[in-house]
Amino acid sequence: MLELRFRWKPYLRYGQKLSVDKNKVVYRQGERGRGFYYLENGEIKITLLSDKGDERIINIVPTGMLFGEHGVQNEPYLTSASTSCESTIYYFSDEVLATICREYPNAATTYTDSLIYKFRILAEIVSLLDSPVDQQIAYYLHKLHIENGSVPMNQTAFAKYIGTSRVTLNKILQDWKKQDLIEINNRQIKILQLEKIWEIATKE
Incomplete structure (x- = not known):
């Protein structure tokens, strides 16, 4: 893109x-x-x-x-x-x-x-649209990263973007953070392992 x-x-x-x-x-x-x-x-x-x-x-x-x-x-x-x-x-x-x-x-x-x-x-x-929320989050994270080189929004805005609650989003992001898939600094989300995030987004 x-x-x-x-x-x-x-x-x-x-x-x-x-x-x-x-x-x-x-x-x-x-x-x-x-x-x-x-x-x-x-x-x-x-x-x-x-x-x-x-x-x-x-x-x-x-x-x-x-x-x-x-x-x-x-x-x-x-x-x-x-x-x-x-x-x-x-x-x-x-x-x-x-x-x-x-x-x-x-x-x-x-x-x-x-x-x-x-x-x-x-x-x-x-x-x-009917996929599990973690799959949707991974897809949009990957998409925003590819299009912008980063994820240009905080968690509150991203939760609205996904159409889920901030609590649900934060729970999933914290789990991925522990796995070193992402990094969260100054309310911004940075992808550390782009291929792993794409694997989650495209899982069957």
Whole structure:
């Protein structure tokens, strides 16, 4: 995923730059797409509403990444996106995407790679929704580490991200800490054994 970050930056001059306040909805799950977005700075929270009506945070968009790619050609957005803090984003309509890809053929590859990555991640997350909580925690720890190089949130925020209680999260993290799988410093979680965490995330 890291190789996808900032690859869209050369085309920002084609987009519409937007300053969005904290806790504002960028797009809602199910509404017809108006295009897609690029996060220049700030934080975007991606949520998924299940068939049961439960809303889960499934991703925190890293800066330099596209989001909402599935909302092109008037297709419905598969998730919702909102700001966790004041953020600067760029909006790209279908017409603008066509112009960019026509003038820069490599842009189509960048867009497609990002879209495929999002579909793969979404499929993995949906398959995990009914998995044991330790497996979900391991998956999200690994995902955040791969995408950001670290886990950029404290335990309270991470518990909300997982959709579990802080007590349950802390119990599992303390157990992994004793096994030297992770380290917890200044309320931040650091993975010491990435392969072991992935083994937990993908256990049958």
